[in-house]
Amino acid sequence: MEVGLAVGGAFLSSALNVLFDRLAPQGELLKMFQKRKNDVHLLKKLRMTLLGLQAVLSDAENKQASNQFVSQWLNEFRHAVDSAENLIEQVNYEALRLKVEGQHQNLAETSNQQVSDDFFFNIKDKLEETIETLEVLEKQIGRLGLKEYFGSIKQETRTPSTSLVDDSDNFGRQSEIEDLIDRLMSEDANGKKLTVVPIVGMGGVGKTTLAKAVYNDEKVKHHFGLKAWFCVFEAYDAFRITKGLLQEVGSFDLKDDDNLNQLQVKLKGSLNGKKFLVVLDDVWNDNYHEWDDLSNLFVQGHMGSKIIVTTRKESVALMMGSGAINVGTLSSEVSWDLFKRHSLENRDPKEHPELEEVRKKIADKCGGLPLALKALAGILRCKAEVDEWRNILRSEIWELPSCFNDQVIHLWIANGILPKLHSGNQYFLELISRSLFERVPKSKGKPDGFLMHDLVNDLAQVASSKLSIRLEENKGSHMLEQSRHMSYLMGYGDFEKLKPLYKLEQLRTLLPITNYHRNRLSNRVMHNILPRLTSLRALSLSHYEIFELPNDLFIKLKLLRFLDLSQTAIKRLPDSICALYNLETLLLSSCYCLEELPLQMERLINLRHLDISNTSRLKMLLHLSKLKNLQSRWFENGRFGEVQNLYGSLSVLELQNVVDRREAVKAKMREKIHVEKLSLEWSDSVADNSQTERDILDELHPHTNIKQLQIIGYRGAKFPNWLADPLFLKLVQLSLSNCKDCDSLPALGQLPSLKFLLIRGMHRITEVTEEFYGSSSSKKPFNSLEKLEFEGMPEKWRVPTLEKLSIENCPKLMGKLPENLCSLTELSISRCPELNLETPIQLSSLQIFGVFDSLLFYEAGLFTSQLEGMKQIVDLSVGDCNSLTSLPFSILPSTLKTIWIYHCRELKLELPVDEMSYCNMFLDDLTLEECDSISPELLPRARTLWAISFPNLTRFLIPTATEALSIWSCENHEKLSVAFPSAITYLHIDDCSKLKWLPEQMQELLPSLKELILENCPEIESFPEGGLPFNLQKLEILHCKKLVNAQKEWRLQKLPCLRDLVIKHDSSDKEIEHWEFPYSIRQLTIGNLKVSPLFNIYVLRSMLEQGRFSSFSHLTSLQSLHIRNFPNLQSLSESALPSSLSQLTIQHCPNLQAFSESALPSSLSELTIQHCRNLQLLSESALPSSLSELTIQDCPNLQLLPVKGMPSSLSKLYIYDCPLLKPLLEFDKGEYWPNIAQIPIIEIDQEFPPFTQYSVAAPVFAIRDSRGLKMDFRQYEQQ
Incomplete structure (x- = not known):
């Protein structure tokens, strides 16, 4: 509770600070009122009243938890402060408006003449009302017993740590303990008397526990003559630290209590000449000068004295000295042991075996943090019910994007907190x-x-519960009224959800949370709700599928400082955005349709952060350079030299247009000290002068604070020297791409912090020489490099800490890989036919290995030895390696989970059959493609098995352990069989033109089979005599001519679990309407029926118009129907459709003219009509009362809608390309608008109409193009 009160106080304090800043005696605000003497006194009175109330604010915050009257007083105070702040901000906005309009140079003298009297009278009335409220609150101070408090904020109190240790808690830390003891008992290599050993790690990881274990070790006790332990905490207090250490060494005297000098002299004397061990636990202060003063107390100790410092902050560890011990999290096994000890003490785990798995998952969820493990274990040790334990598992990890910190900071600034x-x-x-x-x-x-x-x-x-809420979790209107900051989960339309915002005039922040679906925002939200939120400081519409913003949207949002429109589909911004004179942050990234910015963007005089990255259609405007306060944005070359306070990312494009060095000098790149990511890009062209190109790049030298640098298309022959300058201490990522004229690489090995290096498309590089590593020195080249990618590069390199290596498309690269690759975890070699491994290399850490189109191994035995050395390999991929003839599965490590072998036609598996039982490998995924020499009988066990393009395969025996099997393009495959009951659940056979037989006894031998797909297998005549497995849920038969013609013998009625049936074939079947299907069917697709047009019209039209669905009539679960390409369909008559139908789509029926009354079933919820160009009307009673979504597209002759008969349940209305309806539906003006205004989502002729969507769970019956003109619908439209 106290935490929440502190947060509320922080918001209130920030609001007061903003007000005091605006009401400063020499501020612009008072100057605006100078000629209105009767009004100036109001501002002064407001300021003095707020100062008096602020004096008791701290006491009120401390008492509100225990006194409801004080809590209510604080709420009213907060509301009054917000009202005052809004009034003052409105006046400030008028001052900004006058400044922008530039009507008067001397704002102090004449600005009051430019603001209307009505405006001042309105402000004056509201200001007097607010001051009256504040004065009433001021009078209640004495009655509530609130006292003035001018001191600093009270610090939280915590119980300090002590040196007492529980040895049983030292789980999994023995190696760290031994390492720390060795360091404490060894002499300093540089001969220093005193050594500081920092222990750093996140909260709860066990730093203090480690220090305690060492502090109480017997060897350590005997080694040091004096020991002291002190818990420092966050607030650095030299008095407290000195007194505490004196108490530890037994030299504290009460008479010295108030004299720091005497205390420190006595402590220094007590330590003089003694070998001591001091532990400073939980240190937060990273002020070097204060640490230097404190460390002076310890310098007179005996040789070998040590100080242990535990801290969460890396900056503290770096300040204390080198060689910090980083304490990591516990392993899964150790975590489980620790968790068991605290949750199951004095209990037998076997008493509740059902809890075992849940307990292990909970232990894993603590992420290896001992403190979290013990805390959760302590809570759960008295809980025996499984559900109580499972509740803990419902907690989640909230993954936040990399840009999260920037967004949060901008929101803090927008709300005046920072x-x-x-x-x-x-x-x-x-x-x-x-x-x-x-x-x-x-x-x-x-x-x-x-x-x-x-x-x-x-x-x-x-x-933050009083001020910040999630709309979905709001439990009462009083919470809404108090809230200032609101988030909500995006939906489709969101009008109903956001209706309560109508009354929230004090709302400061509104943030939707994306669910990464296609979400649209109702026009009614943008027209009727957002303009009412006049107090908004921060607004996000990011990820909404918005194509156009109302022109007047921002006219009333004058106080807006943060606006996020990123990842929307807008083409242009409304001009009203240029009136947001307070706007500081505008995010437009990934607005791929954005083509232009308003001409008057220069009016945004407070704009600091503009993100227009990934807006390829946007044409940059020259006048953006007039925005002098910008700190981060994207620029065209030459438009930004005068802007020095850029933050974050900067892209400089079209550098081929820079003529000479003098033009590049104007960019002043070295002065942009806050730019962390820089991209320099030339378009694809040829340079006239290589030296001029180098001079230009030389002048684009960034500041040494740069962290990421990308150079694309540079046209010089040499890079300037600055690119390899060791002073780039923060540069971690470097990319050099398509610098086609460069013939050498700079000394990049000298960059001390470089972790990621990409070199691509540098065609003139023929050798990586010693120059690449840098000049000879004591430092190792590429000391921090973790990932190196070469594309189109030759042969020599060395990087000792390399973790990932990719070599692609280097056809002339010869020789071998370096021997020292002990840190390598991922290796990929592609299209490098001259590269080989003649000498064995160390790849013991390798986890992912891929080699494609490369003559990598000259000897099969060498390949075998290399594989045996890959003790941690998980993923092996080999493709187009014709030199590889043998792959002995029996020697591969058991860690291997995925194998993919492609186009290795000479490869054989020579493992004898009787050795298969000794192979302990069980793969997750095994894929073999175009491997002519591999015998399918000699395969390791795999959960998923793919056999693709085996021309010599005639018979295949399904392995018993395989759960998913796919056999594709095996042209000679004739028979599929199974010898023993199999665990297979998925079977897909495609393009096996000679396959005739499926396994016999499928019901008994394949009892778990749930999905069967047979595709392009024309010789299969029937299913096995015993029928298909009872548990089959999905059956797809695609282009299996003989099998479909024998449909009567399928006996699908015996399959009680069958839900999904897809049939697609090229033959004629005049008895389709008499086919029999199981009652359980929920989704039925029948397509590509190549029969005579007359028959199609007769059969299918009669089915639709006369309701004669024959055997389809018993499909009582049918919910979705798709009718397409029926040229003779003229109308839908009554009772023509199944009564269970909920989704109906009618497309490309050019002669459909009308829907008769009651033609649509009463169960229908979604109706889509598209490309029915002669449709003229829907009768008044055509739409059922259950309808929730109506989409009409490309019906140019449709002139009437049953607007008076629109069902009240309708929530989504989409009309596209219906010119006769458009004027009737115009927002606020059309004849139909009063009848449809209540519909939450209305879209008329937006650029991208919605795709016809089908619920995956919904049963579907698709009748498609009877002439075979289109493949149709769901799975097939993607083919």
């Missing part, structure tokens, strides 16, 4: 150090992401 970006980064790092967020490194050079555990998320919600 003044600028730099301080925001510092605060965010503090939250990481306190384990609120956990940094997660990304692979392949991508920026880090973040994790938030569900338990932490719950805590954050409690802490």
